[in-house]
Amino acid sequence: MKPGFSPRGGGFGGRGGFGDRGGRGGGRGGFGGGHRHEGVFICRGKEDALVTKNLVPGESVYGEKRVSIAEGDDKIEYRAWNPFRSKLAAAILGGIDQIHIKPGAKVLYLGAASGTTVSHVSDIVGPDGLVYAVEFSHRSGRDLINLAKKRTNIIPVIEDARHPHKYRMLIAMVDVIFADVAQPDQTRIVALNAHTFLRNGGHFVISIKANCIDSTASAEAVFASEVKKMQQENMKPQEQLTLEPYERDHAVVVGVYRPPPKVKN
Amino acid sequence: MLVLFETSVGYAIFKVLNEKKLQEVDSLWKEFETPEKANKIVKLKHFEKFQDTAEALAAFTALMEGKINKQLKKVLKKIVKEAHEPLAVADAKLGGVIKEKLNLSCIHSPVVNELMRGIRSQMDGLIPGVEPREMAAMCLGLAHSLSRYRLKFSADKVDTMIVQAISLLDDLDKELNNYIMRCREWYGWHFPELGKIISDNLTYCKCLQKVGDRKNYASAQLSELLPEEVEAEVKAAAEISMGTEVSEEDICNILHLCTQVIEISEYRTQLYEYLQNRMMAIAPNVTVMVGELVGARLIAHAGSLLNLAKHAASTVQILGAEKALFRALKSRRDTPKYGLIYHASLVGQTSPKHKGKISRMLAAKTVLAIRYDAFGEDSSSAMGVENRAKLEARLRTLEDRGIRKISGTGKALAKAEKYEHKSEVKTYDPSGDSTLPTCSKKRKIEEVDKEDEVIEKKAKKAKIKVKG
Numbered sequence: 001m002k003p004g005f006s007p008r009g010g011g012f013g014g015r016g017g018f019g020d021r022g023g024r025g026g027g028r029g030g031f032g033g034g035h036r037h038e039g040v041f042i043c044r045g046k047e048d049a050l051v052t053k054n055l056v057p058g059e060s061v062y063g064e065k066r067v068s069i070a071e072g073d074d075k076i077e078y079r080a081w082n083p084f085r086s087k088l089a090a091a092i093l094g095g096i097d098q099i100h101i102k103p104g105a106k107v108l109y110l111g112a113a114s115g116t117t118v119s120h121v122s123d124i125v126g127p128d129g130l131v132y133a134v135e136f137s138h139r140s141g142r143d144l145i146n147l148a149k150k151r152t153n154i155i156p157v158i159e160d161a162r163h164p165h166k167y168r169m170l171i172a173m174v175d176v177i178f179a180d181v182a183q184p185d186q187t188r189i190v191a192l193n194a195h196t197f198l199r200n201g202g203h204f205v206i207s208i209k210a211n212c213i214d215s216t217a218s219a220e221a222v223f224a225s226e227v228k229k230m231q232q233e234n235m236k237p238q239e240q241l242t243l244e245p246y247e248r249d250h251a252v253v254v255g256v257y258r259p260p261p262k263v264k265n
Numbered sequence: 266m267l268v269l270f271e272t273s274v275g276y277a278i279f280k281v282l283n284e285k286k287l288q289e290v291d292s293l294w295k296e297f298e299t300p301e302k303a304n305k306i307v308k309l310k311h312f313e314k315f316q317d318t319a320e321a322l323a324a325f326t327a328l329m330e331g332k333i334n335k336q337l338k339k340v341l342k343k344i345v346k347e348a349h350e351p352l353a354v355a356d357a358k359l360g361g362v363i364k365e366k367l368n369l370s371c372i373h374s375p376v377v378n379e380l381m382r383g384i385r386s387q388m389d390g391l392i393p394g395v396e397p398r399e400m401a402a403m404c405l406g407l408a409h410s411l412s413r414y415r416l417k418f419s420a421d422k423v424d425t426m427i428v429q430a431i432s433l434l435d436d437l438d439k440e441l442n443n444y445i446m447r448c449r450e451w452y453g454w455h456f457p458e459l460g461k462i463i464s465d466n467l468t469y470c471k472c473l474q475k476v477g478d479r480k481n482y483a484s485a486q487l488s489e490l491l492p493e494e495v496e497a498e499v500k501a502a503a504e505i506s507m508g509t510e511v512s513e514e515d516i517c518n519i520l521h522l523c524t525q526v527i528e529i530s531e532y533r534t535q536l537y538e539y540l541q542n543r544m545m546a547i548a549p550n551v552t553v554m555v556g557e558l559v560g561a562r563l564i565a566h567a568g569s570l571l572n573l574a575k576h577a578a579s580t581v582q583i584l585g586a587e588k589a590l591f592r593a594l595k596s597r598r599d600t601p602k603y604g605l606i607y608h609a610s611l612v613g614q615t616s617p618k619h620k621g622k623i624s625r626m627l628a629a630k631t632v633l634a635i636r637y638d639a640f641g642e643d644s645s646s647a648m649g650v651e652n653r654a655k656l657e658a659r660l661r662t663l664e665d666r667g668i669r670k671i672s673g674t675g676k677a678l679a680k681a682e683k684y685e686h687k688s689e690v691k692t693y694d695p696s697g698d699s700t701l702p703t704c705s706k707k708r709k710i711e712e713v714d715k716e717d718e719v720i721e722k723k724a725k726k727a728k729i730k731v732k733g
Contacts, residue, residue: 130401138415138416141412141415141416142416144412145409145412145413145416148408148409149409152405155404155405155408156408156409156412157408157411157412158411158412158415158416159415165355165356166329166356168271168355168356168381169271169272169273169325169407170273170404170407170408170411172385172388172404173382173385173386173388195378195382196378196381196382196385197385199386200294200386258294
């Protein structure tokens with residue numbers, strides 16, 4: 001954990017520690033092993049891919065490729081995670097330190113859309129965890145509900161995330177808030193939800209699109225102003241990472257909410 | 266002070282035991298660190314449990330609209346009015362409504378928010394008698410019900426029914442065909458002539474079911490099933506049949522099979538009616554344009570009505586002919602002009618020359634109808650009827666143009682041929698009068714001489730013979 005807050009810009013080289021380099025022969029996709037983040041894996045082959053373990057084997061959510069790896073007697077199915085479509089995958093491949101979404105965690109996902117990234121988060125948290133997926137659009141909501149029918153650890157909420165009190169009866173305290181809402185007042189939205197649902201010491205992962213907040217200012221200035229807004233709301237940012245080469249002028253900020261006071265020895 | 270806390274399993278009303286602690290907003294979270302500490306600051310006064318998801322749904326939809334439903338009213342009147350204490354609520358608007366309707370004073374402030382946070386974090390410990398699994402299940406059920414309520418989900422507009430019904434229809438047809446063939450073959454061992462006389466499958470089975478063994482045909486009454494001549498034929502054939510005798514058990518089994526066949530046939534007609542009803546309910550415009558069967562097959566092929574609506578008109582035109590399409594594309598030949606749409610009535614009633622044109626026009630208008638049904642709010646078929654009328658008018662002009670084309674284009678009609686008088690005089694040809702082979706009476710000069718010589722020689726020979 002880095003002390004204080006240090007932004008990491010783009011061009012950050014690939015981090016070491018991407019599991020063991022299996023290096024199986026080309027052609028057949030070999031399994032490279034686990035990623036530093038729990039619940040995320042790497043599939044080695046002609047092209048390496050980030051994969052998650054499929055909670056519902058045999059089904060593809062948005063037409064992504066699936067890989068079946070034999071482990072002893074049974075086959076485990078993994079689904080490929082596309083970093084161009086999912087900001088969380090782009091952040092992981094960019095080398096983010098901690099995503100805080102791990103097996104058994106309770107996640108509040110704001111801006112769930114049709115559920116492509118939500119399905120991968122659901123794979124990571126597994127059957128013990130929960131994903132509360134909030135989406136306001138009706139079209140995407142329909143796809144989200146269909147997804148939630150198949151995966152019982154996803155709870156669909158078709159409400160405006162600006163008013164968390166409207167869905168207060170559905171959600172218990174969560175460990176992580178992931179926000180991908182693309183709204184100019186997204187920090188306020190996340191803050192409201194954090195005040196209502198995020199436990200003390202819980203973490204937040206926010207994806208910021210610079211164009212969305214202010215299209216005239218430069219991306220760096222926008223990110224800095226968002227970070228400042230967060231600090232005013234009792235949310236302490238810990239990492240910032242831009243999503244090059246997958247997205248332009250996008251950044252992901254990870255932080256902690258109401259950290260427990262440090263015991264001074 | 267009392268606190269109203271809504272959960273997916275019911276309403277909880279807590280009493281704050283230590284009001285002084287509320288003054289320090291920032292350290293209030295410390296009081297909720299463990300369940301024991303939490304129980305010291307708030308106590309559960311009353312818990313109104315929901316009996317099932319339907320009740321919970323009704324309660325929260327009322328809350329969303331800013332009204333108080335009867336259950337909440339009852340609880341509030343009973344508990345809060347008696348206690349004469351202010352009520353802390355999470356939603357300021359709700360507080361206003363409660364004050365208006367029930368005249369209870371409500372509080373909403375940052376302190377209340379902190380309190381709510383604390384209660385939420387220790388929800389399991391503060392509300393005894395509710396298992397976490399039950400809470401989770403209720404939560405999930407309630408979330409799904411609320412989402413459906415938000416999306417105005419209506420159970421008739423589910424297109425999965427259509428996809429399944431049409432697949433079942435095809436399966437039934439295949440099975441029915443198998444069973445009927447088996448039945449004919451089996452019974453044909455005993456009475457082969459019946460199969461040749463009665464060609465309709467259902468009548469065959471009904472006839473079989475009525476009579477059974479060949480011996481009973483003479484005394485059987487088949488007038489409802491068959492016309493008189495056929496009945497007479499059947500009875501005659503039964504007398505002189507060349508099939509073998511079979512025992513009671515065998516006939517029994519054949520009869521079982523027949524009963525099955527008849528039941529499945531009846532179910533098939535029923536299923537077809539059901540499919541027609543569903544199609545009219547879900548996609549009325551498509552039904553008007555292409556008919557129920559073709560519309561259902563298109564939806565089944567695409568997977569759902571929404572998926573079908575995403576396709577371009579050219580795709581809908583050749584949906585169902587993918588094998589031919591890709592084969593033609595690979596070998597750079599002409600691609601097919603129609604797929605499933607070939608079976609629509611509009612395409613069926615045109616001449617083969619115009620089927621391609623009509624199929625294209627029909628696909629274009631059908632795609633509009635599909636999108637109207639998939640995304641539109643109202644479910645009337647006015648748009649489909651209008652489009653169909655337009656198409657039929659265009660079809661008629663196409664046919665008329667075609668008729669004129671047989672005798673030449675408009676330009677060719679305008680061009681008149683130059684008039685030339687050919688005088689033809691017809692005479693009577695007598696060669697057809699006699700059937701004897703004709704030889705011309707005028708013979709040629711060389712032939713005549715030769716023939717005379719031959720005749721003279723013969724005459725001389727003859728004379729000599731006579732003398733001698």
